[in-house]
Amino acid sequence: MLSKQQLIEYSEEARKNYVNHISIDCVVFGFHEGQMKVLLLKTNDEEKWYLPGGFVLNEEPIDTAADRILKERTGLDKIFLQQFRVFGDPDRSKVHNDMYAGMLPKEENWFSGRFISIGYYALVDFFGVIPHPDQFSELCAWRDLDDMPEMQLDHENIYKSALDALRLQLNYQPIGYNLMPREFTMPELQKLYETILDKKLDRRNFQRRVLGFGILNRSEEPRKGGAHKAPYLYSFDMENYQNALTEGFKGGW
Amino acid sequence: MLSKQQLIEYSEEARKNYVNHISIDCVVFGFHEGQMKVLLLKTNDEEKWYLPGGFVLNEEPIDTAADRILKERTGLDKIFLQQFRVFGDPDRSKVHNDMYAGMLPKEENWFSGRFISIGYYALVDFFGVIPHPDQFSELCAWRDLDDMPEMQLDHENIYKSALDALRLQLNYQPIGYNLMPREFTMPELQKLYETILDKKLDRRNFQRRVLGFGILNRSEEPRKGGAHKAPYLYSFDMENYQNALTEGFKGGW
Structure with missing residues (x-):
C-alpha cells in the first residue's frame, strides 16, 4: 500500500502518463520438467498476492505495454504473450478504491475509479527468469500452481481464466517452443x-x-x-x- | 458526424455516464441457408461504414454493455456474444479525434482522446433480426461478407479478426445452436x-x-x-x- 505522499506523487505521474480506466494483468506460467508455476507479487503490508500488472502509456499500443510490464518483472524480452480476456466487472477495483479513499480528492486520485483490465498470459521456462519486484512489492516469486496463495482483487479469477485459455489453446495452437530443447522425444x-x-x-x-x-x-x-x-x-x-x-x-x- | 451543438450535448452526457477511453465494437455475423452477412451502420454524411458499437456505463459490467448495444441495434435479446480481442492501437481513434478537433475544448470533448475497444462477435440467423440504426446513423443493414464496403477507423481489421476468431472457434467450441432447426441432417x-x-x-x-x-x-x-x-x-x-x-x-x- 502507498503512503499518502507516495499516492500523491504516483497519482500525479499516472494521470499525466497513463490511459485512465485501463490496466493490464499478466499471468506468466512457468514450466520446467513437469512442474507448473505462476509468477506472483506480494506487497510488504498486504497478506494477499497480486499478478504482475500495470498501465498503458498514453501513446503506447496495448501489446507493447504488456511486453514492457513483463520485461520489468522477468527480465525477459519477446515473451510470446497472448491476450485472452478482458475483466470488466464494475466492482473489481473496489479494494483499491476503498484502500485509498479519502487520502486524496477523487479527481486527483488515480485509484479512485474503475479499471477495466486486459488479461494476457505467457508460458515460459521458469529457469530462465529472474523475478524483479515492482515499486509496490517486496516479493516477486514463482508459486506452484497446485499450492497458490490467497489472491488480491479478482486475480484468482484472472489466473484461473488464463489456465482455461491455455488449456483450450492446446486444441488449436502450437505450444512448447522455448520450453523444449531443440530436439526432443x-x-x-x-x-x-x-x-x-x-x-x-x-x-x-x-x-x-x-x-x-x-x-x-x-x-x-x-x-x-x-x-x-x-x-x-x-x-x-x-x-x-x-x-x-x-x-x-x-x-x- | 455530429454538429457542434450535438457534440456539446453528447459529450456532456457521455462524460457523465460512460467510462472514458473504453469502447465496444460488435461484429454480428448473420447466417441463413449458406449465406454469411455482417451487420453494419452508415452515417448520413460519411461514405464509409461502421460496426455497431458503443460505450460502457459507469456501473455496468462490460458483457452487459455489449448485450445492451447489440439489443439496441438488432432487437435481439440474449445473443451469445464472445469477447475475442482488444484493439488498442494509439492511432485507432485518430479519425474521430481529427473530425471533432477544435469544436470543443479538449477536456470537454468526448472524442478528443484515445479509445481502446473491446471486440465481441456473435453468430445469428439474419432472418430473425430487424436492424435499427443508432443516433449517429441513417442506415443499419446486413452486408454480404464477400462484398463488404469500405470501413471507417480500424473496423475492417476488427471484422476480419472476428472472422479469424470464429473460424478458430470451430476447432474447439460448438456452433450452430439458434441457426439450425431443432432437427437437422x-x-x-x-x-x-x-x-x-x-x-x-x-x-x-x-x-x-x-x-x-x-x-x-x-x-x-x-x-x-x-x-x-x-x-x-x-x-x-x-x-x-x-x-x-x-x-x-x-x-x-
Whole structure:
C-alpha cells in the first residue's frame, strides 16, 4: 500500500502518463520438467498476492505495454504473450478504491475509479527468469500452481481464466517452443501437455494428434545410447509453427 | 458526424455516464441457408461504414454493455456474444479525434482522446433480426461478407479478426445452436461449417469429427419422404453443448 505522499506523487505521474480506466494483468506460467508455476507479487503490508500488472502509456499500443510490464518483472524480452480476456466487472477495483479513499480528492486520485483490465498470459521456462519486484512489492516469486496463495482483487479469477485459455489453446495452437530443447522425444513433449492439462494422456492418441498438426520434423536418426530401444527425436518446424500460431490448426477442417 | 451543438450535448452526457477511453465494437455475423452477412451502420454524411458499437456505463459490467448495444441495434435479446480481442492501437481513434478537433475544448470533448475497444462477435440467423440504426446513423443493414464496403477507423481489421476468431472457434467450441432447426441432417450442419470457412469439406471427415465432439444426438428414425435414402436427423445435446461452450472440446486430449 502507498503512503499518502507516495499516492500523491504516483497519482500525479499516472494521470499525466497513463490511459485512465485501463490496466493490464499478466499471468506468466512457468514450466520446467513437469512442474507448473505462476509468477506472483506480494506487497510488504498486504497478506494477499497480486499478478504482475500495470498501465498503458498514453501513446503506447496495448501489446507493447504488456511486453514492457513483463520485461520489468522477468527480465525477459519477446515473451510470446497472448491476450485472452478482458475483466470488466464494475466492482473489481473496489479494494483499491476503498484502500485509498479519502487520502486524496477523487479527481486527483488515480485509484479512485474503475479499471477495466486486459488479461494476457505467457508460458515460459521458469529457469530462465529472474523475478524483479515492482515499486509496490517486496516479493516477486514463482508459486506452484497446485499450492497458490490467497489472491488480491479478482486475480484468482484472472489466473484461473488464463489456465482455461491455455488449456483450450492446446486444441488449436502450437505450444512448447522455448520450453523444449531443440530436439526432443515424443514422451518429453507429451509430458508438457500432461502438466498443463494436469492429467495423463494416452501415448498413441497423443502422438497421432500432435503429428497431425504438421508442426514437427522427425530426425532421421533415433537418439543414441541407453539400454532400451532408442526413441526418435523431433524438432519444431518453425514456419508451420508460426503459421499455426497466427491461424490455428485450420487444416483440421 | 455530429454538429457542434450535438457534440456539446453528447459529450456532456457521455462524460457523465460512460467510462472514458473504453469502447465496444460488435461484429454480428448473420447466417441463413449458406449465406454469411455482417451487420453494419452508415452515417448520413460519411461514405464509409461502421460496426455497431458503443460505450460502457459507469456501473455496468462490460458483457452487459455489449448485450445492451447489440439489443439496441438488432432487437435481439440474449445473443451469445464472445469477447475475442482488444484493439488498442494509439492511432485507432485518430479519425474521430481529427473530425471533432477544435469544436470543443479538449477536456470537454468526448472524442478528443484515445479509445481502446473491446471486440465481441456473435453468430445469428439474419432472418430473425430487424436492424435499427443508432443516433449517429441513417442506415443499419446486413452486408454480404464477400462484398463488404469500405470501413471507417480500424473496423475492417476488427471484422476480419472476428472472422479469424470464429473460424478458430470451430476447432474447439460448438456452433450452430439458434441457426439450425431443432432437427437437422448432417449435410445441413456441414453447410454451416463450409459457409463460415468458405471452403468445401470432406463429408466423411466432417461427420467423424463433429460426432467426436459429443454434442449431437441422433434420432432413431431417419427423416421420412423423398426419393433417396432417408438421412438421419440430429439435434444438439444441450447439456454437452453448454459444457463445451465454457470448457471447449477438452475431451480431445
